[in-house]
Amino acid sequence: MIESTTMENNTLTLSDVSLGVIGSVKTPAKVRQRVKRLYRQIRTENVFKKTLVLMGLIMIVLVIGILLTLIVESLPSIKALGVKYLWGRTWDPVQDIYGAYPFLLGTLLTSFLALAISVPFSIAIAIFLGEYFPKGWMPDFLKNTVELIAAVPSVIYGFWGLAVLVPIVRSFEIKIGVDPFGVGIFSSSLILAVMIIPYAASLGRSVIQMVPSALKEAAYSLGATRWEVIKHVIIPYTKSGLFAGILLSLGRALGETMAVTMVIGNTSIIPKSIFAPGNTMASVIANEFTEADKPVYLSALIELGLVLFLVTVVINMIGRRVISRFTNE
Amino acid sequence: MESTIVKSVDYNAYFGDNHVVKNVNIEIPRNHVIAVMGPSGCGKTTFLRGINRMHELIPNATAKGQILLNNEDVMQMHPIFVRLKIGMVFQRPNPFPNLSIYDNVIAGYKLNGVKLPKAEKDQIVEESLTRVALWKEVKDSLMKKGTFLSGGQQQRLCIARAVAMQPEVLLFDEPTSALDPISTSTVEELFHELKKNYTLIIVTHNMQQAARVSDKTAFFYMGELVEYDETKKMFTNPKDNRTQNYITGRFS
Amino acid sequence: MNSAVKYRIGKSKAFQWLTTTLAFACILPLFAILFFIIKAGITKINWHFLVNVPKPVGETGGGIANALLGTFIIIVVAALIAIPIGILCGVYLSENKKSKLAYWSRMCVDILQGVPSIVVGIVAYFWLVKPLGGFSALSGSVALAIMMLPIVIRSTEETLKLLPDSLKEAAFALGMPFHRVILKVIIPCGISGILSGVMLSVARVAGETAPLLFTAFGNPYLSANVTKPMQSLPLLIFNYATSPYNDWHDLAWGASLILLVFVLVLNISTKLITKRWKVQL
Numbered sequence: 001m002i003e004s005t006t007m008e009n010n011t012l013t014l015s016d017v018s019l020g021v022i023g024s025v026k027t028p029a030k031v032r033q034r035v036k037r038l039y040r041q042i043r044t045e046n047v048f049k050k051t052l053v054l055m056g057l058i059m060i061v062l063v064i065g066i067l068l069t070l071i072v073e074s075l076p077s078i079k080a081l082g083v084k085y086l087w088g089r090t091w092d093p094v095q096d097i098y099g100a101y102p103f104l105l106g107t108l109l110t111s112f113l114a115l116a117i118s119v120p121f122s123i124a125i126a127i128f129l130g131e132y133f134p135k136g137w138m139p140d141f142l143k144n145t146v147e148l149i150a151a152v153p154s155v156i157y158g159f160w161g162l163a164v165l166v167p168i169v170r171s172f173e174i175k176i177g178v179d180p181f182g183v184g185i186f187s188s189s190l191i192l193a194v195m196i197i198p199y200a201a202s203l204g205r206s207v208i209q210m211v212p213s214a215l216k217e218a219a220y221s222l223g224a225t226r227w228e229v230i231k232h233v234i235i236p237y238t239k240s241g242l243f244a245g246i247l248l249s250l251g252r253a254l255g256e257t258m259a260v261t262m263v264i265g266n267t268s269i270i271p272k273s274i275f276a277p278g279n280t281m282a283s284v285i286a287n288e289f290t291e292a293d294k295p296v297y298l299s300a301l302i303e304l305g306l307v308l309f310l311v312t313v314v315i316n317m318i319g320r321r322v323i324s325r326f327t328n329e
Numbered sequence: 330m331e332s333t334i335v336k337s338v339d340y341n342a343y344f345g346d347n348h349v350v351k352n353v354n355i356e357i358p359r360n361h362v363i364a365v366m367g368p369s370g371c372g373k374t375t376f377l378r379g380i381n382r383m384h385e386l387i388p389n390a391t392a393k394g395q396i397l398l399n400n401e402d403v404m405q406m407h408p409i410f411v412r413l414k415i416g417m418v419f420q421r422p423n424p425f426p427n428l429s430i431y432d433n434v435i436a437g438y439k440l441n442g443v444k445l446p447k448a449e450k451d452q453i454v455e456e457s458l459t460r461v462a463l464w465k466e467v468k469d470s471l472m473k474k475g476t477f478l479s480g481g482q483q484q485r486l487c488i489a490r491a492v493a494m495q496p497e498v499l500l501f502d503e504p505t506s507a508l509d510p511i512s513t514s515t516v517e518e519l520f521h522e523l524k525k526n527y528t529l530i531i532v533t534h535n536m537q538q539a540a541r542v543s544d545k546t547a548f549f550y551m552g553e554l555v556e557y558d559e560t561k562k563m564f565t566n567p568k569d570n571r572t573q574n575y576i577t578g579r580f581s
Numbered sequence: 582m583n584s585a586v587k588y589r590i591g592k593s594k595a596f597q598w599l600t601t602t603l604a605f606a607c608i609l610p611l612f613a614i615l616f617f618i619i620k621a622g623i624t625k626i627n628w629h630f631l632v633n634v635p636k637p638v639g640e641t642g643g644g645i646a647n648a649l650l651g652t653f654i655i656i657v658v659a660a661l662i663a664i665p666i667g668i669l670c671g672v673y674l675s676e677n678k679k680s681k682l683a684y685w686s687r688m689c690v691d692i693l694q695g696v697p698s699i700v701v702g703i704v705a706y707f708w709l710v711k712p713l714g715g716f717s718a719l720s721g722s723v724a725l726a727i728m729m730l731p732i733v734i735r736s737t738e739e740t741l742k743l744l745p746d747s748l749k750e751a752a753f754a755l756g757m758p759f760h761r762v763i764l765k766v767i768i769p770c771g772i773s774g775i776l777s778g779v780m781l782s783v784a785r786v787a788g789e790t791a792p793l794l795f796t797a798f799g800n801p802y803l804s805a806n807v808t809k810p811m812q813s814l815p816l817l818i819f820n821y822a823t824s825p826y827n828d829w830h831d832l833a834w835g836a837s838l839i840l841l842v843f844v845l846v847l848n849i850s851t852k853l854i855t856k857r858w859k860v861q862l
Contacts, residue, residue, distance in 0.1 A: 124603035153788020255697025316695030
């Protein structure tokens with residue numbers, strides 16, 4: 001690569017000769033033009049390369065910036081409330097009492113319940129597309145439809161949930177004799193479950209397709225049925241990949257805001273049962289951020305954001321680590 | 330008096346519309362080693378995989394005709410039954426990577442959901458590994474995963490795994506083509522021992538191997554069974570021109 | 582032996598049936614949502630709906646013109662920010678597989694992809710809303726741009742990694758400088774993958790509400806001023822759907838249908854376009 005060089009005042013230098021300029025051009029003026037153009041190109045090249053590096057740097061700065069902003073804006077709350085904030089059981093900003101436990105509980109309940117509901121479906125899709133029917137118009141249709149599930153905006157899931165699912169849950173709650181709120185942890189978990197199906201399904205399908213056919217054939221030749229091949233060969237081989245897919249779904253569930261906000265009932269007390277209303281970290285931020293009139297109030301909400309950020313980042317990183325180890329084995 | 334254990338009657342195999350095995354009629358006598366050879370693409374592997382119903386695992390693969398095992402038509406049985414009586418060893422050693430050597434040998438039983446008392450399992454493992462001359466080499470590392478074994482040892486482990494199911498016939502699909510010369514000769518020595526208890530059908534494209542190990546040889550060309558005779562006779566005095574050309578190396 | 586094998590075969594078939602049922606059951610909620618929104622929304626959409634702004638509570642009529650315009654402006658500005666940075670960063674990452682900086686940069690892209698949208702909204706609030714003294718469409722665009730970046734970067738990097746080195750070498754051998762090789766040869770060859778990344782990122786943020794809650798904030802009037810609050814389709818849907826007024830619910834249904842159709846059409850056309858424009862190597 002030609003490094004940038006300086007140009008002596010219009011006289012040709014040794015480096016110009018080495019550019020092979022001399023042989024092919026007739027007049028000194030034309031030669032000077034050509035050399036000027038070449039130097040300009042070299043300078044542009046360098047600017048361009050530096051720009052690329054800058055872009056890479058921007059991403060790092062962005063992430064550090066996000067982390068710092070969250071930490072700095074949480075400081076008032078951390079200073080005033082300490083660590084006890086995280087397991088405080090009461091959230092009453094009017095009386096200046098702040099406790100995050102109801103939201104931690106709400107987040108964990110909705111996310112894990114959603115995961116428990118969605119995982120069998122995700123794995124079923126992964127096995128169906130990865131093993132039973134990898135090719136054909138019908139599996140293509142299923143694959144595209146599952147991807148569209150992930151494309152629907154969460155506010156639309158929330159609106160539909162509010163208008164259609166909540167009344168159904170309400171009548172169900174009447175039947176089984178609990179308070180018929182309709183909204184609550186249970187309804188949010190249902191909607192969330194639908195939303196996160198595609199994540200574990202798509203990763204699961206990829207890893208299942210990677211199982212070497214030599215292993216499957218060995219099992220078949222020993223007289224195994226298809227289910228036995230799945231249970232004894234495919235699942236053990238893809239265990240870590242499936243786990244990573246489930247982590248990805250979990251990460252998505254933890255950070256989901258809008259659909260949950262619209263269906264969870266927005267009650268900042270510890271829910272007494274799955275059918276009671278509650279709040280998640282994301283939904284309480286969404287609802288109360290613009291109304292937080294005291295610095296500690298706002299800062300307490302930001303601290304929730306910080307916790308959310310750290311947890312989702314860690315889960316995603318673990319998931320990706322597992323995937324890269326799986327694909328490199 | 331040799332009795333026939335496997336007999337194919339007008340067996341044909343297809344990949345979609347592609348007719349790859351054409352009207353094969355062959356009788357394989359008990360406790361013999363049969364070599365199946367021919368140039369690439371002649372249908373020998375497809376025919377072999379048809380015997381234990383592995384051919385139909387490939388999408389769009391179909392077959393017609395009969396394959397009789399002890400006079401029972403294999404094509405009419407459920408594949409699982411067939412594979413319990415006819416075992417297979419593949420070109421590349423494929424032990425299950427997540428199982429120990431011990432578990433690999435009895436993998437067939439576990440896959441089939443058969444629960445055996447430990448004493449019986451131990452006996453099967455020891456017997457199978459002894460039959461493939463691996464017992465002394467691995468008896469102290471039975472619980473380790475098989476990936477530290479050499480290629481030849483891994484292949485013998487796969488043979489032990491097939492033998493543990495007590496089949497009547499063993500199919501080999503180019504079993505030594507991925508092995509070094511020493512491992513190859515170890516495996517070839519096994520064939521002489523194994524044929525005392527089983528019937529072996531070995532697909533190979535190595536003519537010298539066919540000459541070394543087999544009693545009878547079948548020569549396939551372009552999907553047809555061209556010649557089938559005692560190995561000595563076929564190699565010294567082949568009846569068909571095509572066999573002659575293959576043996577003398579005109580095409581391979 | 583026979584009955585044991587029959588049981589195993591039966592179990593295998595039953596499992597296949599169960600898997601198939603569960604797999605296809607997943608498309609039921611999607612179609613339920615689609616049908617319901619079409620049914621609820623289609624009657625609300627007409628010319629008035631598209632060109633009027635919402636009327637105050639109590640008056641009938643009104644439309645979502647402000648949200649339509651707002652969504653358009655916010656997304657365009659976000660794309661103007663995210664696309665150049667995203668593509669160039671993707672180029673950087675695909676050209677520098679081994680450098681330390683690239684390693685950390687790539688990790689940050691992965692981290693960014695997992696950041697919850699509400700957190701992005703919080704951060705954009707402190708970066709742009711507080712210092713500038715008010716909500717603005719620009720701050721909303723920045724928040725959306727932050728969410729678009731990982732998608733654009735990822736797909737650019739993956740696309741370019743698949744291009745063979747011989748392509749670059751041929752261009753260099755012709756005497757082309759580096760920036761021309763990238764801009765005139767590499768990027769055009771990978772345009773289908775890059776374009777699909779761009780389209781997918783737009784489809785993703787078009788439906789995002791959380792990052793706009795405290796940035797663009799919403800605006801009941803028609804506005805094209807990026808330094809002032811602006812309405813957007815998802816924001817409108819959220820606010821009006823959770824309100825107690827039926828008129829506003831109607832507006833939300835119509836808006837939902839438009840948003841849903843827009844997002845789905847974008848996703849489907851992305852798949853079709855990438856197939857058509859794929860450069861055969």
